[in-house]
Amino acid sequence: MEIQQLAELFWGSVENQASYTWKSILGQVPWYQNYFYGLILISLLVWAAEILFPWRKEQKVLRKDFFLDGFYMFFNFFLFSIAISGFYKLLGYFFSEMGIRSTSLALLPLKEWPPVVQLLVFFVLLDFVQWLTHVLLHRIEFLWRFHQVHHSVKEMGFAAHLRYHWMENVLYKPLKTLGVMLLGGFEPEQAYIVHFAAITIGHLNHANIKLDWGPLRYVLNNPVMHLYHHAYELPKGRFGVNFGISLSLWDYLFGTHHIPETSGKVALGFPGDHQMPTGFWGQLRHGFRRKKT
Numbered sequence: 001m002e003i004q005q006l007a008e009l010f011w012g013s014v015e016n017q018a019s020y021t022w023k024s025i026l027g028q029v030p031w032y033q034n035y036f037y038g039l040i041l042i043s044l045l046v047w048a049a050e051i052l053f054p055w056r057k058e059q060k061v062l063r064k065d066f067f068l069d070g071f072y073m074f075f076n077f078f079l080f081s082i083a084i085s086g087f088y089k090l091l092g093y094f095f096s097e098m099g100i101r102s103t104s105l106a107l108l109p110l111k112e113w114p115p116v117v118q119l120l121v122f123f124v125l126l127d128f129v130q131w132l133t134h135v136l137l138h139r140i141e142f143l144w145r146f147h148q149v150h151h152s153v154k155e156m157g158f159a160a161h162l163r164y165h166w167m168e169n170v171l172y173k174p175l176k177t178l179g180v181m182l183l184g185g186f187e188p189e190q191a192y193i194v195h196f197a198a199i200t201i202g203h204l205n206h207a208n209i210k211l212d213w214g215p216l217r218y219v220l221n222n223p224v225m226h227l228y229h230h231a232y233e234l235p236k237g238r239f240g241v242n243f244g245i246s247l248s249l250w251d252y253l254f255g256t257h258h259i260p261e262t263s264g265k266v267a268l269g270f271p272g273d274h275q276m277p278t279g280f281w282g283q284l285r286h287g288f289r290r291k292k293t
Contacts (some may be wrong), residue, residue, distance in 0.1 A: 006090060013089035017082045033192045039199060046158040046203040055210040055264045059155055061186060068280060069159035076162050080169055110183040117186040129179040130276035131243055131250040135174055138240035151230060152276040154268050158203040167289055201246045221248045224262050232267040
């Protein structure tokens, strides 16, 4: 394929993603698949729960970096997704040219199973892939420098869920695609249910609400558990704890869980977080150069 054709493939993908996003804003996408207004609705509901039932009552409704995190939500979920879509399209093309197809790694015949089972397996497998990616973001020093943007949150609230460096989009997307490939390249028709559920759980995990799901806390991630993931001080010898995205199950299975108490009075951040730029543009560039010690 010539350079001009590759460019057309790239920009065609960007235009399609931008068009879909614009149609979502105009309400021309079915409500149950409209991520733009779905994100807004979930955010407002969880924020209302924070206001009505605050865990840390001394924390302001408009907490520290509230508007910065609000911008991150729309930047990472929509603006950057548009910008990066062309690169993923080209990546898919080059893989295809090398003979790597979406069915190349198929382990499970997902499309042959009942819809409810499809959704459950899709949810669990993708969550495990994201849990493993999250562990690597803490374990590998180069990746941790990007992930520090997310851990620079000093007061937890729902919008902190989507404060993360744009490089995490670059890292997570291919690995999530790998998860889909393990399912034979098949994504359930009702996959939007899984995606909306993940957004809701993620918002709740970062919210100023004391919620631990009772006995289900051993399966579902929750604000009490996730608060300690953001703790400034970690248990000795640990590079991180409570890596769960939607499910806490993996942390209990692999021994990475840690909940010493449930008061919510926990200092957040990481050693050296005072060097983190406070503005969006500075954080956008963070991670590409090692800080001098």
